[in-house]
Amino acid sequence: MTRPIITLTTDFGLSDHFVGVMKGVILGIQPAAQVIDISHGVEPYQIADGAFTIAEAYQYFPPKTIHVVVIDPGVGSARRPLLAEMAGQYFVAPDNGVLSMIFAREQPKVRHITNERYFLHPVSQTFHGRDVFSPVAAHLATGVKSAKFGKRIEDYIRASFDKPAQTGQHSWTGIILKADHFGNLATNFHIDQFPALRTHAFSLKVGPQSINRLALTFSECAPGELCAIVGSSGYVEVAASQGSAAERLGTGAGSPVELTIY
Amino acid sequence: MTRPIITLTTDFGLSDHFVGVMKGVILGIQPAAQVIDISHGVEPYQIADGAFTIAEAYQYFPPKTIHVVVIDPGVGSARRPLLAEMAGQYFVAPDNGVLSMIFAREQPKVRHITNERYFLHPVSQTFHGRDVFSPVAAHLATGVKSAKFGKRIEDYIRASFDKPAQTGQHSWTGIILKADHFGNLATNFHIDQFPALRTHAFSLKVGPQSINRLALTFSECAPGELCAIVGSSGYVEVAASQGSAAERLGTGAGSPVELTIY
Amino acid sequence: MTRPIITLTTDFGLSDHFVGVMKGVILGIQPAAQVIDISHGVEPYQIADGAFTIAEAYQYFPPKTIHVVVIDPGVGSARRPLLAEMAGQYFVAPDNGVLSMIFAREQPKVRHITNERYFLHPVSQTFHGRDVFSPVAAHLATGVKSAKFGKRIEDYIRASFDKPAQTGQHSWTGIILKADHFGNLATNFHIDQFPALRTHAFSLKVGPQSINRLALTFSECAPGELCAIVGSSGYVEVAASQGSAAERLGTGAGSPVELTIY
Numbered sequence: 001m002t003r004p005i006i007t008l009t010t011d012f013g014l015s016d017h018f019v020g021v022m023k024g025v026i027l028g029i030q031p032a033a034q035v036i037d038i039s040h041g042v043e044p045y046q047i048a049d050g051a052f053t054i055a056e057a058y059q060y061f062p063p064k065t066i067h068v069v070v071i072d073p074g075v076g077s078a079r080r081p082l083l084a085e086m087a088g089q090y091f092v093a094p095d096n097g098v099l100s101m102i103f104a105r106e107q108p109k110v111r112h113i114t115n116e117r118y119f120l121h122p123v124s125q126t127f128h129g130r131d132v133f134s135p136v137a138a139h140l141a142t143g144v145k146s147a148k149f150g151k152r153i154e155d156y157i158r159a160s161f162d163k164p165a166q167t168g169q170h171s172w173t174g175i176i177l178k179a180d181h182f183g184n185l186a187t188n189f190h191i192d193q194f195p196a197l198r199t200h201a202f203s204l205k206v207g208p209q210s211i212n213r214l215a216l217t218f219s220e221c222a223p224g225e226l227c228a229i230v231g232s233s234g235y236v237e238v239a240a241s242q243g244s245a246a247e248r249l250g251t252g253a254g255s256p257v258e259l260t261i262y
Numbered sequence: 263m264t265r266p267i268i269t270l271t272t273d274f275g276l277s278d279h280f281v282g283v284m285k286g287v288i289l290g291i292q293p294a295a296q297v298i299d300i301s302h303g304v305e306p307y308q309i310a311d312g313a314f315t316i317a318e319a320y321q322y323f324p325p326k327t328i329h330v331v332v333i334d335p336g337v338g339s340a341r342r343p344l345l346a347e348m349a350g351q352y353f354v355a356p357d358n359g360v361l362s363m364i365f366a367r368e369q370p371k372v373r374h375i376t377n378e379r380y381f382l383h384p385v386s387q388t389f390h391g392r393d394v395f396s397p398v399a400a401h402l403a404t405g406v407k408s409a410k411f412g413k414r415i416e417d418y419i420r421a422s423f424d425k426p427a428q429t430g431q432h433s434w435t436g437i438i439l440k441a442d443h444f445g446n447l448a449t450n451f452h453i454d455q456f457p458a459l460r461t462h463a464f465s466l467k468v469g470p471q472s473i474n475r476l477a478l479t480f481s482e483c484a485p486g487e488l489c490a491i492v493g494s495s496g497y498v499e500v501a502a503s504q505g506s507a508a509e510r511l512g513t514g515a516g517s518p519v520e521l522t523i524y
Numbered sequence: 525m526t527r528p529i530i531t532l533t534t535d536f537g538l539s540d541h542f543v544g545v546m547k548g549v550i551l552g553i554q555p556a557a558q559v560i561d562i563s564h565g566v567e568p569y570q571i572a573d574g575a576f577t578i579a580e581a582y583q584y585f586p587p588k589t590i591h592v593v594v595i596d597p598g599v600g601s602a603r604r605p606l607l608a609e610m611a612g613q614y615f616v617a618p619d620n621g622v623l624s625m626i627f628a629r630e631q632p633k634v635r636h637i638t639n640e641r642y643f644l645h646p647v648s649q650t651f652h653g654r655d656v657f658s659p660v661a662a663h664l665a666t667g668v669k670s671a672k673f674g675k676r677i678e679d680y681i682r683a684s685f686d687k688p689a690q691t692g693q694h695s696w697t698g699i700i701l702k703a704d705h706f707g708n709l710a711t712n713f714h715i716d717q718f719p720a721l722r723t724h725a726f727s728l729k730v731g732p733q734s735i736n737r738l739a740l741t742f743s744e745c746a747p748g749e750l751c752a753i754v755g756s757s758g759y760v761e762v763a764a765s766q767g768s769a770a771e772r773l774g775t776g777a778g779s780p781v782e783l784t785i786y
Contacts (some may be wrong), residue, residue, distance in 0.1 A: 002555050007544065013443030014276065014538065015303030017319040020269065023298050024322035031264055031324065035298075036547050036559075041539030044444055045504050057541040060548035060654070062555065073504060076479030125479045127494035130322070181537025182568055217600030217649045232651035242569050242597060275705030276538065277565030279581040282531065285560050286584035293526055293586065297560075306706055307766050335766060338741030387741045389756035392584070 003034045004141035005061065009054045010070040010129060011042040018127070022068070022134040025120060029138035038067075043178075045073040047098050048161045049253045052177040052186065055101035055162075056233050058089060068129075068137045069093035076125040081113040081132050082156055083140070083149050090146070092137045094128070097159035104162060114150040162188050164259065171260045176206070177235065179252040183244025187257045189236040196261050197228070197236065204228055205258040206238050207249035215239075265296045266403035267323065271316045272332040272391060273304040280389070284330070284396040287382060291400035300329075305440075307335040309360050310423045311515045314439040314448065317363035317424075318495050320351060330391075330399045331355035338387040343375040343394050344418055345402070345411050352408070354399045356390070359421035366424060376412040424450050426521065433522045438468070439497065441514040445506025449519045451498040458523050459490070459498065466490055467520040468500050469511035477501075527558045528665035529585065533578045534594040534653060535566040542651070546592070546658040549644060553662035562591075567702075569597040571622050572685045573777045576701040576710065579625035579686075580757050582613060592653075592661045593617035600649040605637040605656050606680055607664070607673050614670070616661045618652070621683035628686060638674040686712050688783065695784045700730070701759065703776040707768020711781045713760040720785050721752070721760065728752055729782040730762050731773035739763075 006026055012018040023035050038057045042050045050071035058067055072079075072094045080095040086106035092113070093099050102108070113132070116123070118139045123131040136149060164174030174188045185206060191197065197214050204211045211228045214236075221227035221241035226248065231237040238245045246252055268288055274280040285297050300319045304312045312333035320329055334341075334356045342357040348368035354375070355361050364370070375394070378385070380401045385393045398411060426436030436450045447468060453459065459476050466473045473490045476498075483489035483503035488510065493499040500507045508514055530550055536542040547559050562581045566574045574595035582591055596603075596618045604619040610630035616637070617623050626632070637656070640647070642663045647655040660673060688698030698712045709730060715721060721738050728735045735752045738760075745751035745765035750772065755761040762769045770776055 005551060007548075009541075009544075013303070014299075015301060016440070016442045017271075017300055017315045018443075020271075020298060020300030020319045021322045024269075024319060024324075024327075027267060027296070027298070028322065028324045034551070036544060036551070037538075038541055038544030039539060041537070053541045057544045057548060060545045060552065062548075062552045065548075074481055077481040124494045126491070130494065178540070180540045181542075219598055219601040229650065232648045232654065275565070276561075277563060278702070278704045279533075279562055279577045280705075282533075282560060282562030282581045283584045286531075286581060286586075286589075289529060289558070289560070290584065290586045336743055339743040386756045388753065392756065 003032045004030065005034050005036060005065045006137050006141055007036045007038045007057070007061065007065060007067045008040070009038040009042065009050060009057070009067065010040045011044045011046070011050065012040050012070070012129065014040050018129065021130050025130055025134045026138040029135060030141040033138060033141050042071050043253050045071065046253050047071055047096055047159070048175065049178045050098045051101045051159070051161050054099070058087065058102060061089065063088040066090040066092065066137045066140055068133050069098050070129040070133055071098050072096070072128060075128050081128065081136070083111045083113050083136065083146060085109045085146060090140055092133050095156050097157045100157070100159040101162050103158050110153055110156045111146060111150045112153045115148060118144065118149060162190065164188055170262065171258065174257045174259065176251060176253055176255045176257060179246040183240065183246040184231070185238040185245050185249070185251065186231055186233065186235050187237065189257070189259060190234050191230045191236060192234060194236070194259070201262040203260045204236070204238070207251040207255070209249060211238055265294045266292065267296050267298060267327045268399050268403055269298045269300045269323065269327060269329045270302070271300040271304065271312060271319070271329065272302045273306045273308070273312065274302050274332070274391065276302050280391065283392050287392055287396045288400040291397060292403040295400060295403050304333050305515050307333065308515050309333055309358055309421070310437065311440045312360045313363045313421070313423050316361070320349065320364060323351065325350040326352070328352040328354065328399045328402055330395050331360050332391040332395050333360050334358070334390060337390050343390065343398070345373045345375050345398065345408060347371045347408060352402055354395050357418050359419045362419070362421040363424050365420050372415055372418045373408060373412045374415045377410060380406070380411060424452065426450055432524065433520065436519045436521065438513060438515055438517045438519060441508040445502065445508040446493070447500040447507050447511070447513065448493055448495065448497050449499065451519070451521060452496050453492045453498060454496060456498070456521070463524040465522045466498070466500070469513040469517070471511060473500055527556045528554065529558050529560060529589045530661050530665055531560045531562045531585065531589060531591045532564070533562040533566065533574060533581070533591065534564045535568045535570070535574065536564050536594070536653065538564050542653065545654050549654055549658040550662040553659060554665040557662060557665050566595050567777050569595065570777050571595055571620055571683070572699065573702045574622045575625045575683070575685050578623070582611065582626060585613065587612040588614070590614040590616065590661045590664055592657050593622050594653040594657055595622050596620070596652060599652050605652065605660070607635045607637050607660065607670060609633045609670060614664055616657050619680050621681045624681070624683040625686050627682050634677055634680045635670060635674045636677045639672060642668070642673060686714065688712055694786065695782065698781045698783065700775060700777055700779045700781060703770040707764065707770040708755070709762040709769050709773070709775065710755055710757065710759050711761065713781070713783060714758050715754045715760060716758060718760070718783070725786040727784045728760070728762070731775040731779065733773060735762055
């Protein structure tokens with residue numbers, strides 16, 4: 001008997017009881033669940049950061065994994081809770097675009113979760129991670145069929161965090177998706193969409209500076225030097241080897257990045 | 263066969279080996295244990311914060327869960343280690359008031375842990391999380407009966423973190439229990455004890471400012487505005503929607519809060 | 525059937541998807557694995573901190589535990605991945621000295637991991653935690669024999685983080701191994717090598733100040749006073765009871781410590 005895997009991705013941080021409570025709720029419903037933290041350090045309320053974090057992680061999990069994603073600035077408002085099936089896995093999240101980067105890559109089947117039988121009652125106005133998303137994931141992990149949770153919908157929110165906007169024949173504006181723990185800045189320029197970065201001269205403007213060189217590895221980049229590098233994700237990152245590019249450039253998630261290819 | 267759940271709540275943080283070591287000790291004694299972190303981000307040495315954190319979490323865990331709570335500024339002194347049974351669960355913690363908020367709600371049976379057979383030897387002066395609390399919890403999870411650990415006591419410490427002091431006919435002084443990850447300030451004013459907050463004009467003075475309005479949801483509160491809100495716990499929180507009330511008010515755990523109801 | 529334990533020690537932090545991805549990779553290969561975090565808060569690129577962290581933790585884990593240690597500033601360069609067997613346990617780590625403190629205590633059998641069959645392909649230049657170390661650990665946990673991963677080597681890197689240098693008849697220079705979550709500074713002076721600290725006058729110079737007294741417990745040390753104390757590890761620590769010695773002294777991992785015994 002395999003133990004069902006439930007992952008958690010939130011902006012709740014780890015200093016409070018919130019994450020522990022979600023795990024308690026899950027284990028109360030499905031004691032065999034194996035609860036795995038992806039990250040609770042998504043920047044508070046930053047949907048793009050959450051979208052990037054789960055999009056980078058899900059593909060490394062086994063089939064039937066259930067991912068709970070709670071970056072939810074609209075909690076308590078009318079935004080809908082979603083259950084999405086795609087890539088052979090399940091995703092439980094608010095309808096605010098946080099699954100967009102996965103929607104763009106996979107064939108999603110999305111449901112609006114409405115069956116309150118699978119909620120924890122009374123449902124609070126402030127903590128749907130506990131009252132809605134965790135119990136739904138746990139019931140799913142006990143074998144409840146997706147269709148029981150609510151009806152299929154098509155008008156769920158899709159944001160295009162992964163598509164830089166073309167601003168000229170050779171220029172694009174993108175964004176920083178995330179400043180990681182090392183201060184590396186993941187941009188939304190993916191090497192598969194911008195292969196010319198490997199072969200052409202370019203200028204990648206981030207904050208006050210331009211980077212003009214794509215390094216192959218961190219060790220190629222002199223300590224403290226600013227380099228562009230293709231991250232493990234395929235997205236171009238700006239890194240200061242053994243230092244924080246985020247600090248040096250005074251920038252972070254959501255800030256613009258300008259690319260010109262010559 | 264269910265796997266026994268052991269939760270951990272400490273002020274050890276996550277940058278060190280401390281929490282990992284506790285888990286190693288537990289799994290060495292009871293390999294089937296499922297160890298769940300509630301939080302290791304309790305503010306160092308802040309017993310009120312620890313008391314609030316575990317009190318908010320335990321009720322969401324299944325019967326027979328074993329909670330290990332180590333906020334322990336008196337480690338190495340004569341303070342006693344406790345094993346408490348209440349609410350169908352177990353709690354292993356130092357006798358310093360950290361279980362007070364649960365003692366106040368439940369019918370506790372408390373023992374002074376004295377049976378050194380269940381300790382890890384030699385017992386250090388500085389890390390009872392490893393040498394006393396974790397091994398006791400793990401032995402409990404293997405089926406050792408509570409009575410084996412030590413005798414019942416009644417004179418354990420009860421602090422009243424959850425009771426604001428009445429200072430006038432319509433005024434009370436409370437405290438901030440915790441500044442959470444979002445900078446929301448949880449006070450010890452519980453809506454069940456202060457239902458008039460929903461119906462009467464009031465002034466809640468926190469640091470340099472007064473809040474006069476109880477919002478129903480975060481989304482009702484304009485970005486950056488300071489609002490009082492009933493948290494998922496039932497305690498009144500001061501929140502700055504999509505911002506940090508703790509930063510705006512320059513205050514945190516342990517600071518006083520003055521309430522006047524008109 | 526026991527569930528194999530795999531521990532993780534990294535400098536990846538918890539704000540990103542990195543650690544979650546490693547767990548996904550492990551569970552995809554060995555679903556029965558019990559993945560335990562030792563710490564992901566090793567100071568970025570600080571091999572001494574990583575060496576200390578894993579050396580303090582491994583001994584508390586059961587036989588056959590598999591420890592994955594990824595503090596890896598040389599990722600993408602020619603540094604070798606290692607599989608070490610010692611103390612009845614397994615260690616998977618880069619060949620950069622991060623296992624040195626354990627090598628010094630145990631009888632290691634070390635292999636250079638070369639069998640790419642056990643890697644995740646394509647192997648990136650930047651994230652061997654995901655592509656090399658985690659899958660090797662997971663395959664080991666499914667029962668693959670050590671010899672399958674690569675040949676024995678003897679020329680792996682041994683650094684001597686745990687040996688202060690003697691600089692005079694009664695004086696030594698050591699280093700701070702780690703500033704822990706409480707701001708306590710763990711030095712590399714071990715009480716077993718310096719028992720005279722218990723019986724003789726001494727001066728321990730850390731940053732701008734000298735400490736002259738070994739306290740027995742934290743509670744012996746007045747709030748805010750700077751004390752030397754024998755940590756739970758046996759190493760002498762500099763602590764400010766209920767305060768941060770690291771902040772008071774403006775120092776941290778890697779900084780020198782001067783000891784004179786009179």
